[in-house]
Amino acid sequence: MNLRRDVFQAIADPTRRAILMLVAAQSMSAGAIAANFDTARPTVSKHLQILMECELLRSEQNGREVYYHFNPGKMKEVAEFIEPFRKIWDDRFSKLESVMKNYKPKKD
Numbered sequence: 001m002n003l004r005r006d007v008f009q010a011i012a013d014p015t016r017r018a019i020l021m022l023v024a025a026q027s028m029s030a031g032a033i034a035a036n037f038d039t040a041r042p043t044v045s046k047h048l049q050i051l052m053e054c055e056l057l058r059s060e061q062n063g064r065e066v067y068y069h070f071n072p073g074k075m076k077e078v079a080e081f082i083e084p085f086r087k088i089w090d091d092r093f094s095k096l097e098s099v100m101k102n103y104k105p106k107k108d
Contacts, residue, residue: 007077010054015039016047023057024070033068 010016019033034044048068051057055074060067 005050005053007054007056007074008081010050010056011078013047013050015044016051019044019047019051020056020070023068024072027060027067027069029065029067031065 011020015037018036022028022033022036030041030045030048033048034041037044048057051068052059056071057068058071060069
């Protein structure tokens with residue numbers, strides 16, 4: 001069975017989010033990425049595979065090393081999903097701010 005993963009499944013895992021944060025700062029080899037975690041290298045490799053399947057990372061062969069690069073364009077899918085929620089909360093905070101500006105505490 002071929003399991004099709006999406007961006008949301010990929011970022012649901014805290015280790016994969018941590019990998020994305022590392023690679024977003026700079027391209028890294030699998031070994032350099034794995035050095036940041038207390039898990040076995042095959043476990044990190046599995047996380048990298050999932051991130052590659054979802055196109056959040058891309059790889060580049062450089063000699064004997066494979067370097068992983070962050071693909072920020074793929075995060076657009078997440079941003080587009082979150083945007084309506086951001087608007088809802090911005091509206092709620094604006095209403096709260098309006099209420100607080102007009103609030104006058106009772107004096108005893």
